[in-house]
Amino acid sequence: xxxxxxxxxxxxxxxxxxxINCTYQTSGFNGLFWYQQHAGEAxxxxxxxxxxxxxxxxxxxxxxxxxxxxxxxxxxELQMKDSASYLCAVRDSGNTPLVFGKGTxxxxxx
Amino acid sequence: xxxxxxxxxxxxxxxxxxxxxxxSQNMNHEYMSWYRQDPGLGLRQIYYSMNVEVTDKGDxxxxxxxxxxxxxxxxxxxxxxxxxxxxxxxxxxxSMISGVEQYFGPGTRLTVT
Numbered sequence: 231x232x233x234x235x236x237x238x239x240x241x242x243x244x245x246x247x248x249x250i251n252c253t254y255q256t257s258g259f260n261g262l263f264w265y266q267q268h269a270g271e272a273x274x275x276x277x278x279x280x281x282x283x284x285x286x287x288x289x290x291x292x293x294x295x296x297x298x299x300x301x302x303x304x305x306x307e308l309q310m311k312d313s314a315s316y317l318c319a320v321r322d323s324g325n326t327p328l329v330f331g332k333g334t335x336x337x338x339x340x
Numbered sequence: 341x342x343x344x345x346x347x348x349x350x351x352x353x354x355x356x357x358x359x360x361x362x363x364s365q366n367m368n369h370e371y372m373s374w375y376r377q378d379p380g381l382g383l384r385q386i387y388y389s390m391n392v393e394v395t396d397k398g399d400x401x402x403x404x405x406x407x408x409x410x411x412x413x414x415x416x417x418x419x420x421x422x423x424x425x426x427x428x429x430x431x432x433x434x435s436m437i438s439g440v441e442q443y444f445g446p447g448t449r450l451t452v453t
Contacts, residue, residue, distance in 0.1 A: 263441065270449075272430060273383070275441035317383065327373060327398065328442060332382035 232256045232322055234331035241337045242308055250303045250316050250334045258323030264292050264303045265317040267333065273317055276303070305336075313338045342367045344445035346431050352451045353421055361416045361448050363431030369443075370436045372414040373398065374406065376427040377447075383430070389414055390436070421452040 234254045242248035254262070261280040265273035279285055279294035279301060291304040303316055315333040322329070344365045353359055365372065373388035375398075385398030389408040403425055405417040414433075418425060431445040 270428075270447070272444035272446050274444070278441065319383075327385055327388050329385075330375075330383040332380065 232320060232329045234318055234320060234329065236316075236318055236331040236334045238332070239335045239337070241339060242305075244308055244310060244338055244340050246308050247304065247306050248308060248336065250305075250336065252301045252303075252318035252331055254299050254301070254318070254320045254331075256299075256320055256322045256329075259296060260321040260323050260326075262292075262294055262301050263319040263321075263328060264290075264301075265319065265330075267315045267317060269314075276316075308338050310338050310340070312336060342443070344431055344433050344443050346429075346445035346448050348448060349446060350449050352453065354453055355422055356420050359418050359421060359450075361418075361429060361431075361450070363414045363416065363445055364412050365414075365431075365433040365443070366412065367433060367435075367443065368411065369433040370411070371442075372408065372431065372433045373442075374404070374414070374416045375430045375432065376400065376425075377430065378427050386416070386429075421450075423452050426450060426452050 236252050264276040267273040277292040284293045289306045294301045315335050317330050317333045319328040319330040347362045370391045374386040375383045377383050384400045386404050387406040389395045429448045432442040434442040
């Protein structure tokens with residue numbers, strides 16, 4: 231089976247940088263995804279990693295280490311609107327369904 | 341506009357009264373799925389479908405049924421709803437190409453009294 235672990239809550243200051251971690255255990259691996267979800271809304275796709283290393287997309291970056299079963303999402307120049315839950319999800323193999331972590335609630339404070 | 345639509349968005353019903361939540365996508369995606377989201381438990385998959393007439397159970401299928409008679413539609417059926425099915429439900433779709441993101445519908449908030 232698969233399991234993912236994320237911290238339940240993180241607080242950071244507006245303008246700062248925050249890192250949200252995700253560790254996973256899967257029998258196979260075919261990609262790790264990050265989603266953002268504002269309260270009561272649908273998750274929206276942020277990033278995808280299948281190879282080790284850092285993927286950068288504007289203020290958001292995502293890192294993957296397959297050997298360690300570890301990923302993080304890095305948010306720079308935090309804005310109040312970044313306050314949301316951040317979900318990591320992993321695909322075990324082929325086109326099997328995504329399995330989601332429970333999410334990390336990020337609070338950005340002034 | 342590429343989108344996944346769900347109806348209704350909000351529903352309050354009573355125990356035992358059959359209901360259907362519809363899901364439709366306009367992106368010609370092969371893969372569709374249903375999730376429920378509960379506080380502290382995250383997103384849990386109910387059922388998924390790899391293509392027309394192909395469906396499979398997810399992690400929490402008990403009390404739910406689905407059908408996939410057309411590629412664009414994937415309704416979720418609760419034959420006899422119970423209060424423990426009160427939740428926020430999301431439909432999602434994606435292409436079968438690995439690495440392609442899943443698109444989520446806006447969600448259906450269901451309350452069963």
